[in-house]
Amino acid sequence: MADKKQHILLDHGGGGQLSHELISGLMLPAFRNDILAQLNDGALLDIGANRLAFSTDTYVVDPVFFPGGDIGELAVNGTVNDIAMCGAVPLFLSAGLVVEEGFAMADLEKILASMGRAADAAGVKVVTGDTKVVPRGVADKIFINTSGIGQIHAGVNLSAEKARAGDCVILSGSIADHGMTILLQREEMAFEARLQSDTAPLNFLVARMLAASGEIHVLRDPTRGGVGSALNEIAVQSQVGIRIHEDRIAVKPAVAGVCDLLGFEPLYVANEGKLLAFVAAPHAEKVLAAMHEDPCGRDAAVIGEVVAENPGTVVMETRIGGSRIVPMLTGEQLPRIC
Amino acid sequence: MTVNGKPAYSRKELAAAFAARIRDAVRRPMRLMEVCGTHTVSIFRNGIRTLLPPEIALLSGPGCPVCVTAQQEIDAFIALARIEKVTVATFGDLMRVPGTLSTLRSEKADGRDIRMVYSALDALNIAAHNPDRRVVFIGVGFETTAPTIAASIVMAADRGINNFSVLAAHKLVPPVLAALMESGGVQIDGFLLPGHVSVIIGAQAYLPFVQQYGIPCVIAGFEAEDILNAILKLARQVANGGARLENAYKRVVSFEGNPRALALMHTVFEPVDAPWRGIGTIAASGLKIRKDFSRFDARKVFALDVPETGEPPGCACGDVLMGRKTPPQCALYKRICTPANPVGPCMVSSEGSCAAYYRYHGD
Numbered sequence: 142m143a144d145k146k147q148h149i150l151l152d153h154g155g156g157g158q159l160s161h162e163l164i165s166g167l168m169l170p171a172f173r174n175d176i177l178a179q180l181n182d183g184a185l186l187d188i189g190a191n192r193l194a195f196s197t198d199t200y201v202v203d204p205v206f207f208p209g210g211d212i213g214e215l216a217v218n219g220t221v222n223d224i225a226m227c228g229a230v231p232l233f234l235s236a237g238l239v240v241e242e243g244f245a246m247a248d249l250e251k252i253l254a255s256m257g258r259a260a261d262a263a264g265v266k267v268v269t270g271d272t273k274v275v276p277r278g279v280a281d282k283i284f285i286n287t288s289g290i291g292q293i294h295a296g297v298n299l300s301a302e303k304a305r306a307g308d309c310v311i312l313s314g315s316i317a318d319h320g321m322t323i324l325l326q327r328e329e330m331a332f333e334a335r336l337q338s339d340t341a342p343l344n345f346l347v348a349r350m351l352a353a354s355g356e357i358h359v360l361r362d363p364t365r366g367g368v369g370s371a372l373n374e375i376a377v378q379s380q381v382g383i384r385i386h387e388d389r390i391a392v393k394p395a396v397a398g399v400c401d402l403l404g405f406e407p408l409y410v411a412n413e414g415k416l417l418a419f420v421a422a423p424h425a426e427k428v429l430a431a432m433h434e435d436p437c438g439r440d441a442a443v444i445g446e447v448v449a450e451n452p453g454t455v456v457m458e459t460r461i462g463g464s465r466i467v468p469m470l471t472g473e474q475l476p477r478i479c
Numbered sequence: 480m481t482v483n484g485k486p487a488y489s490r491k492e493l494a495a496a497f498a499a500r501i502r503d504a505v506r507r508p509m510r511l512m513e514v515c516g517t518h519t520v521s522i523f524r525n526g527i528r529t530l531l532p533p534e535i536a537l538l539s540g541p542g543c544p545v546c547v548t549a550q551q552e553i554d555a556f557i558a559l560a561r562i563e564k565v566t567v568a569t570f571g572d573l574m575r576v577p578g579t580l581s582t583l584r585s586e587k588a589d590g591r592d593i594r595m596v597y598s599a600l601d602a603l604n605i606a607a608h609n610p611d612r613r614v615v616f617i618g619v620g621f622e623t624t625a626p627t628i629a630a631s632i633v634m635a636a637d638r639g640i641n642n643f644s645v646l647a648a649h650k651l652v653p654p655v656l657a658a659l660m661e662s663g664g665v666q667i668d669g670f671l672l673p674g675h676v677s678v679i680i681g682a683q684a685y686l687p688f689v690q691q692y693g694i695p696c697v698i699a700g701f702e703a704e705d706i707l708n709a710i711l712k713l714a715r716q717v718a719n720g721g722a723r724l725e726n727a728y729k730r731v732v733s734f735e736g737n738p739r740a741l742a743l744m745h746t747v748f749e750p751v752d753a754p755w756r757g758i759g760t761i762a763a764s765g766l767k768i769r770k771d772f773s774r775f776d777a778r779k780v781f782a783l784d785v786p787e788t789g790e791p792p793g794c795a796c797g798d799v800l801m802g803r804k805t806p807p808q809c810a811l812y813k814r815i816c817t818p819a820n821p822v823g824p825c826m827v828s829s830e831g832s833c834a835a836y837y838r839y840h841g842d
Contacts, residue, residue, distance in 0.1 A: 148588040158819045388490075403597075404517075404829050406524070461494035461703045463526025468838045471818035474829070 156366035157470045182223045194227035197288035209338030213252035216285040217259035225344040226360045228299040229291030236270040237286040242277045263342035303358040304379035308447040309425035311418040314440040315391040320410035341414030346435040353431035356421035369408035373469040380452045385445030497707035498530040504714040508534045515673035516543030516830025523839040525703040538802035539832030544620040545572045546824045549754040553578035566592040568602035569617040599631035606643035618647045623675045626740035629747035646777035654764035669695035669713040681736025693722040700728040757797015796823035806836040
């Protein structure tokens with residue numbers, strides 16, 4: 142239909158099917174190379190004897206300040222986490238700022254200070270940067286790009302293709318906090334609830350986990366698209382089936398309430414401080430115990446298992462004991478009418 | 480019930496107990512229609528079908544507000560968005576619904592001022608803060624949303640916000656149930672009636688329907704257990720030849736409904752013949768803005784010239800809404816019509832039965 146092809150729609154950036162079409166239809170052909178084609182969260186690079194992870198992400202969150210964080214903290218944690226999910230120790234970041242003319246200097250100072258604190262907390266250095274100012278209306282307040290480099294832990298080899306039948310699926314905590322917090326902050330939302338973004342650096346949690354077991358096969362931070370999309374991608378890339386149990390997936394009551402009101406499924410709402418781990422079953426207890434030692438993994442739980450049946454499919458046992466497919470999301474979730 | 484502070488039964492045990500009773504009650508195959516889109520979604524999300532005996536078929540009815548909005552009405556929304564200085568405020572679901580040539584989402588990408596809101600009162604605020612814009616709220620939905628939209632019009636009148644109007648495209652539930660029974664080819668043994676709509680109109684609103692057509696009806700809530708309980712009541716009625724109205728959602732649905740909401744609705748709106756997608760025009764099944772409030776009626780404020788159009792060829796949304804076909808029986812389903820590229824609104828709305836089938840592999 143005419144609607145689909147002529148313009149970029151918001152759904153093209155939503156992480157669902159249209160995003161995938163954009164990547165496979167435009168990006169991959171434009172940049173043809175074997176490393177990009179692996180489509181990991183970050184690129185895995187062999188440079189001499191060093192194994193490095195390299196990742197980039199751009200942050201355009203509106204509002205810029207939100208309960209639990211701000212765009213600066215998010216930009217640091219997001220890239221730190223992408224690198225950590227490659228099984229790497231994040232080391233150096235770059236920061237590129239696009240600022241709208243008229244943006245309050247005090248707000249910029251706050252954001253930069255927050256980036257500095259987040260970098261210190263994650264143990265990374267912001268070592269290079271760039272700033273552009275654009276005329277009023279050309280950008281919305283401030284956009285931030287961060288790229289980062291990390292060194293892959295010795296002997297660690299993680300990839301979304303490595304989930305195996307028999308693996309346990311571990312989730313590090315409650316879901317949907319970040320996405321619903323941002324949604325509620327948008328100006329035209331008339332109701333209030335006390336939600337807070339979960340933005341946090343996960344590299345120390347990952348380090349504990351990798352030290353506890355050499356049998357971690359996949360790590361993934363379920364950001365845009367949520368846990369449901371991340372599990373589907375892993376099921377497809379590893380050609381396995383995934384079974385999860387709804388009653389083991391934590392959603393805070395306030396978050397669940399807002400989701401319910403708007404017709405959103407928490408499984409598809411963004412997280413910024415959570416991870417999924419696929420671990421060989423005999424190692425699951427060890428990994429869980431290590432996670433429980435870390436503030437970001439206190440509520441970690443086994444939420445499911447990898448099976449050989451129905452490769453490429455995620456099935457959930459529901460709270461009442463029924464079962465259903467957890468499909469790939471096809472567009473951004475839209476609030477429903479009633 | 481709790482024992483030593485813990486629930487005496489887990490949700491799984493409770494659901495299993497309901498399922499066992501439903502199996503005991505079923506004597507023959509039966510087709511039950513859940514009228515409301517929120518029920519459809521709850522049934523899929525909870526995997527309720529996987530707990531039911533094979534004799535029970537659940538059909539999704541005409542209770543998804545986006546799905547029953549006629550293509551011609553969508554075209555009118557798009558025509559409005561193209562008028563200079565007009566800001567269109569709409570519920571999110573409508574953004575992707577295809578009109579004849581475009582969607583609101585695509586119009587927004589083209590630079591039209593289209594805002595997603597969560598209530599008509601949000602749209603009224605946009606109007607109050609943007610006096611140079613003419614803000615039109617698109618009023619779709621059932622008796623559930625109509626009272627708040629009526630309230631926004633009354634408030635606009637009180638506060639003298641004259642750059643606000645509503646394009647009313649509301650639908651009413653009882654008339655479509657009757658139309659369903661009158662149309663040919665529909666075989667339904669019982670209705671699961673909507674919970675939210677019934678909060679407003681009360682159980683009494685269905686009595687004439689139940690009396691006239693002699694069919695089992697149960698008003699149901701939206702939790703999995705609510706739905707299982709209502710299905711059990713329907714199965715028992717069908718088995719015993721019952722034809723009664725039962726209210727299985729008494730914790731919020733009263734016999735009379737909500738008199739204040741109803742009064743507000745009747746102050747602002749009056750019944751009008753309305754077009755339903757794929758079903759056609761049903762007498763007195765919609766709402767129009769009364770004369771006293773016509774300065775807030777977008778149909779009066781703007782000269783909207785929208786040519787009559789049919790539904791897209793091959794789209795079986797009408798048959799799906801009437802329970803004559805399940806989504807996989809539509810020739811376009813999954814082949815041409817997908818959530819990323821929807822032909823009919825049943826594939827667009829998160830509550831549409833085609834989208835629910837597609838997402839949860841209902842076939």
